[in-house]
Amino acid sequence: MPRRTATMLASTLMLIALLCAGVFIRVPYAEMSPGPTVNTLGDHGGEPVLHISGRKTYPTSGHLNMTTVRVTSADYKMNLVEAVYGWLAHDNKVVPHDTLYPDGKTEEQSTQENAEEFSQSQESAKVAALKELDIPVKSWVIVSTVLKGSPAEGKLHAGDVIKSVDGTAVKAPEDVAKLVTKHKPGEKVRFTIVPAKAQAAAEKENRTPTEVQNVTITTAKSDDTGEDRAIVGISAGTDHTFPFTIDIKLADVGGPSAGLMFALGIYDKLTPGNLTGGTFVAGTGTIDDEGKVGPIGGIEMKTVGAREKGAKYFLTPKDNCATAAGDVPDGLTLVKVDTIGDALGALKDIRSGDTADLPKCTTKG
Template structure:
């Protein structure tokens, strides 16, 4: 064999070796795939009702109102290889996205998991509030301490989870009221918080300090609002995070609290965030969620209005898309579907 032929052969082998090695090199991308779906009208992995309501009459519910999920491969410390990424790009039910889409550079994987858990918790509370307001069932709110800043006056005196009842003797009904009260004070001013902790009321005297920019008086607490429901609603979904199941939770609660069936026995799935006043918001992974729903047997998919364009472009055969922009409209659409009336659909426009 000539020297030139040997050189070309060796070069080809080296190119092949490098190509094969490169295909198994980790890349900063994540593969999104269809995940499990769960019937909000059914039971969870522990064979307990996924949504349990105590203290209020409930009605039998038939059919399915499934929330959908997306699973992923990759992420910090467990990156996919180039071959997996290339294969994902050509598969219809897989989306390859930059790692930062799920794991921001300034957050660890643990922080992302904690945030997803918090979003699921908030989503459940929002879903409960939206459902009860849709049914005109009165609910109250309470102001609670979400966090206490280290080194500030409240540190060691106020605890996360404390319910704030009053400021300087004035009853508290919302976070804004506390904010306005603090805005009228100067650093060094005294403030007395009335809180409820473990069922007992306490008064906590504090002295304000200047904020980091020196423009405000602060005591170092972060406040949030929680709803006080007139009866108990438990939502148990296991190891699932994120806010996108809100709409389906709300629909299931409405179904359980009203006679008849919203589904008419159909297998309905869907997705969408929910606000306490019933507004439905967009989500990520709509393509994978529709595939998961259709594989599970769904024939109808509740689709957030802002996701309609992407959903239409990737809709699986046999899946009917219903546009949902509010809980009320989604509920009405399911009732109209049973009555063979027109329902709001996703359109290209």
């Protein structure tokens, strides 16, 4: 066999061996890629994403699209070839597996957490939109979760309304921890609550609940390092009663990052005219009850997905701007927002065509 032919054959066999090895070698990485975008003003799966009843609504047009990111599942074992391909692909991003699934989190645990965050983002979106419209919303502090094996287990339950701690009225979720940590571990703390079932019944009957209970719990020492800190093993949150019904229906989506776009969609449906002026606007960002917009993950994937669907403007959380501006899809303008008010101001400029002074993202923020 001629030497040149033998060399080419050896090289080919070596390449095949390397490719085979790459297929079988598993690496601790996961992949992110652009996911679907959904118009919050439109339909999805044959029904409106936003449905409002009990209040006058107005026709809308254009797009206010929320954006998503696809990720490989927690139990997916990426091979070396896939990892290299992902690193080289412009629209994908390969990250350490623990970035998406920390502490060995399972697929089921991640899905549950994402569902809870998605539900909370919907509530905050409703509150933020209605507050921006000066529509009153009733709010109260509740038990969000009870840690298994904690002193509160069996005594407090998710959904219980916390009226006071040791006789001091509770006005915000953070008040609960402050009042509990005034105690030393092993001391008793008294919660005054309205049980979750009683609260739900009162809401259904449109009355103020009267079923108040006092619950005494012996505090335990937290697992934190440093100074001893008293805990009872709950997290507190906020629940709301709205003056009319706002339903958000969107299956197979999780996480908190659609909050801003849901809030804008609700605002648009409750006000005359069109927020976008018919323009295709997409965006992302968490939102809290006060309308503050927070950063999200996978911003580069979301801008790509939005532009592929036809978006011209992308509402970008202020804290994501520097990263997003590093690789902007052609034809897409990144608009920096920090609050729902910022977003509404930007949309006013977009629909009027006066976009020269839009607050645009740069690599500096």
